[in-house]
Amino acid sequence: MSRFIFSSPGKYVQGAGVLSELGKYIQSSGKQAFLIADDIVWKIVGETAIRSLKDAAVEYHYQAFNGEASRNEIVRLTEAARSQGADMVVGLGGGKTLDTVKAVADELKVPVIIVPTTASTDAPCSALSVIYTDEGVFESYRFYDKNPDLVLVDTWVCAQAPARLFASGIADGLATYVEAQAVLRTHSLSMVSGTPTIAGMAIARACEETLLTWGFSAYQAVQQKRVTPAVEAVVEANTLLSGLGFENGGLAGAHAIHNGFTAISGDIHHLTHGEKVTYGTLTQMVLEQRPDEEIEQYIRFYRSIGMPTTLAEIHLDKEPWENLVKIGALANSDGDTLKNLNASLSAEQVASALIGVDAFSKTIK
DSSP, X not given: OOOBOOOOOSOEEEETTGGGGHHHHHTTTOSEEEEEEOHHHHHHHXXXXXXHHHHTTOEEEEEEOOSOOBHHHHHHHHHHHHHTTOSEEEEEESXXXXXXXXXXXXXXXXXXXXXXXXXXXXXTTOSEEEEEOTTSOEEEEEEOSXXXXXXXXXXXXHHHSOHHHXXXXXXXXXXXXXXXXXHHHTTOOOTTSSBOOHHHHHHHHHXXXXXXXXXXXXXHHHHTTOOOHHHHHHHHIIIIIHHHHHHHHXXXXXXXXXXXXXXXXXXXGGSOHHHHHHHHHHHHHHHTTOOHHHHHHHHHHHHHTTOOOSTTTTTOTTOOHHHHHHHHHHHTSTTSSGGGTOTTOOHHHHHHXXXXXXXXXXXXX
């Protein structure tokens, strides 16, 4: 029996300057907020967040995030939040911070409020976290009973972050419809364990259309640290549309190959999530035997926003064949989503596709 499931956050708020309204939006969730952010993010947004909480008479405690969404970090922060009597958890920052915050709130069974400070991933809206080892190797997905209670996105804050992160969010978002189409085609399950819904697929398609239509001009505006209507549209696509699209449409090859990259060490791990997903998306498209014209369109767009499309640009051009096979093997593990693309793929086929992307990209001038 098919089961159609659609999942979403309780409320989504976006706009330039909305961080100053954080207290107003969370005061009904509890009285004692436990705030988590890394040191860099806290220096940027901490003062505004604290002022907002004080204005709303919300008590708070801040704890620094150590940088990795690992089981040990989740345990450490959960114990700290419990000792402070927290009745809600607020995460400010990027993908790994937010994934950790969701896990902490789940351990405590309290509301979770997500405040992304970049538009660089689709993590904010989802009811899952990607868990890594302390060394940064992909370990598993962790699923939750509900999505975040509130996602609050200050587009002015996002526009002040490096434009590279904004472009990375666009690249991450472009994987949404590519992967959802594969899940639908193979009759696989979405990330909420249901058949992809009409709504989920429509949102995934709207995500792609928005990014290809306004992604380049929005990227140019963010390079000048400005918020334009195009920037607002792309932030929504990067965050809300991509988040709802991947969760309700499903993941396939692009993110599995991204996770596969953690099988080896090297400079690839200095790249952003979206930069690695870029190459994963192109690799999935090669494995699907998509038309050359379609792959070329994606390559040209990725280049226009500074995303990598060759093995040299992701620091894998010197890796031996055996290491590319290791990437393929980890991507194809039972705990990941490559089988939603094709259940019979081998690690060697993935490795060959990694090389195929590079060879094709080099022909495009």
